[in-house]
Amino acid sequence: MKIIVSVKQVPARDSSLRVNADGKWLDESDLSFEMNEPDAYALEEALQLKEKLDGEVVVISAGPDRAAQTIREALAKGADRAIHIELEDDSTLDALSTARLLAKALESEAPDLILTGLQSDDLGYGQTGVVLAELLGFAHATIVMEVEPLGTTVRVKRELEDGWFQNVVLQLPAVLTIQSGIKKLRYATLMGIKKAKTKEVKTLPAAQLVAGTKAADFEKVYLPQRSKQSQILTGDPKEVAKQLVEKLKFEARVI
């Protein structure tokens, strides 16, 4: 079984976000980056499917130079080779434009499955996988919790709202967007990290794949205005604890 995993490098979760001078994106100079968490789960699922069924796991990522680090991490965890679509340092590329690049780069790959996270933790469009499926003419399912390949089809468990689930059988090839928590994530081993250095990474400049403009641009980014401010209790931990206990006792009446 040949599986493509599409991963994205995003600012680390704890990053404090500062808007840059032109107000259209963040100041990236003090950000660190990591693999988008839902994509890490997609990679894990792909690796486990390969371990069960044999085949190949190919990682693809569209991102600037720094994304090479995330690609190496995926290779160290066990992906066989990688494709790096090199973007001109653009962190705000919309989901449609990203999927167009991925579709073009994957034209000659003919995979059985493409897995990706259900959304990115930065832009959060939550649709790159769905759009990619449409562009490639593949079937798809989103928010997937279990994957069971059945020859020419795949049966997946989808998460619906309010604790409901649904099994769906899809024709292959298919794109699945994976929900976080589907399997326990592995760490890269020392051996894996060593091996990753010898694995193939094909780099494709974005401009050679798809000419043209973005589907949408940010006019500006900004910290949201709070419509309701909470009352912030101030003081050292002891003082705030005391104030809060008053509220619990006399306002909420739960103590």
Add this chain to the structure above:
Amino acid sequence: MSVLVVLEQNGGKWNRMSFEALAAGKKIAEALGVPLTAAVIGAEALAREAAAYPVEKAFALNHEFLAHYTPDGFTSALEQLIKSTKIIAVVFPHTYQVRDYGPKLATRFGQLFVSDVVDVKTEGSQLTFVRQLFQGKLNANIAATGEPKFVSVQAGAFRAAEASGSAASVEVFTPQLDAAKIRSKPEEPFREAQRSVDLGAAELIVSVGRGIKEKDNLHVVEELAQALGAELAASRPICDNGWLPMERQVGSSGQTVSPKVYFAVGISGAIQHLVGMKGSKMVVAINKDENAPIFETADYGIVGDLFEVVPALVDAIKRAKA
């Protein structure tokens, strides 16, 4: 030309978010100076109900292949409706189902699906969509180019439109669908085994998020829950990691709760979490990031290190109870 709002139903019951999307659609239609229309897929009776809302026309999309949701069937049906009726903007509620097929539909028209917007700003006929980035920590204004525009609306962002008692016309639209082109077979939806923890009935809930950092630190919040006599709950990542069982998860994919007091400890407050706890009577948030979106929902906030604040709180509660 019109703005089309796609209303969602499930087994003949409305998804209430549909009427929030209708309110957003109304705002867009007014800005563009065009009529508002609505579409209901696979439930003609509800399309007739939709005609009582402030729309010019309600479309009932009927076909035997639309009785159950499939992305191929729904996409193809709406594609045909949009092409035959000159739609310039299509508005959806941002539901799990819409997340599954909305972007596919927009791609058919070469358009970006502007997902999960929290506001639509209008200046004359100029539309700007506001989306949240980084799980609500940052907002972005987006001007999407081209037509038709495709946009989905976040839960709670608009006040639901109400029936106006109008009697708009209902038009039955029967798309041409080919069984061979529907590539997925859905089975019956199901719930997992009965939950042993019913957080919905809890009066006090201590809920923990990523801020707890490690499983071995959970005792910090367990002690708070114990001191209060509260149920312990968590945001999704904690359950994904297996630190607490899935049945203790609060949010759109977990339980919906409405306790007297909800303690959000180390939870940043992504919308998926907020929808599960916004019915709480009092919300107390403890987070080291003063910009965390949870502080918008909280009545009382403490900006600080939970590993210092929570033990102090446990002490104070014990003393108050003694």
